[in-house]
Amino acid sequence: MIVVEHLEKRYGSLLAVDDVSFAALPGQVVGFLGPNGAGKSTTLRILTGLTPATSGTATIGGYLYRDIPNPAMQVGTLLDASAFHNGRTARETLRLSARTMGLPDRRVDQLLELVGLSSQEAGRRVKDYSLGMRQRLGVANALLGDPAVLILDEPVNGLDPAGIHWMRGLLRDFADSGGTVLLSSHLLHEIELIADHIVVIGQGRVMAQGRTRELAGTPDTQVSSVDDAALAAALSAAGVTSGPSRDGGLQVQAEPARVGAVAAEAGIALTELRQGGTGNLERMYLELTAGAQRGAGGMLPGQPAAQTYPPSTYPPQPYPPQPYPPQPYPPQTYPPQTYPPAAPGSTGGRA
């Protein structure tokens, strides 16, 4: 369980992280979403003990990262896929990590297979790796110690659609077996695909958090017809909001099935009907991203936020559901693990 409470980080006059609170529970894949410079990496660096907080707390299993014995066996991290030594092969990189953790070399082969790096690829120097391959190596490195918690900074950067699908399955399996995943991204659609909970951060502040499905709201529909004015009137009469779409036709705040039903009822022939954006979350994120452009205000030290989100529209939801106590340090949570804890091809049992 990851708990971040009233976290604040100042760099001189810049408030990079501003009263951030959220939690990630076992069984959840939590996406930490925000535009460039929003404060995601800073928060993850504080969580993993790389940067001190100005105030507030960030704990894993109730403990500061630095207080967890042999932390790589409990918390798998991928903070910078470009940070691997370029001169080493992937296999050498993982063997070095495994030996540091006291794990045998065969664990490396299990992980290479799990992340889809072939034996031949594993023998190539990291300098010749694509970003997507580095991400796979980073995930393998994070999973080596069969941790209960994964913290991944921008792990889908550089992955192709098949890679994103693979990452989704891997993290879902990890969470389904009791693990906790926190991953960051500035890419809304990727995080929507992968995460079941999302924390949206902008200009250092949490703008919204909750279940992905609930935050996303009803998807928009893009529709065109032989008579858009008549269709708009029929939709309005049915209590459905619509407006002109940038692409021509209408953008409707309802699902395609509902729009189709209204059109059929009104006897209006459709020439196009497809799901558009992902509703509330996309609208909010587009505004947030626009507000985060340099020069748009809010991103420079001392400037006010360019966009403020009324709490009534995007309330940070009470989270986590159960009150968070600093957990008693359970010996069974961080035992010296006997090896191998994981069967080949699995992400292993969770503490």
Ligand SMILES: Nc1ncnc2c1ncn2[C@@H]1O[C@H](COP(=O)(O)OP(=O)(O)OP(=O)(O)O)[C@@H](O)[C@H]1O
């Ligand atoms: N060591 C540092 N010294 C000064 N300012 C910093 C430092 N690290 C980060 N910042 C600033 O803090 C803010 C948040 O940066 P952070 O890297 O956490 O954002 P991010 O959401 O991870 O962005 P990105 O998606 O671009 O990685 C930015 O304005 C950044 O310039």
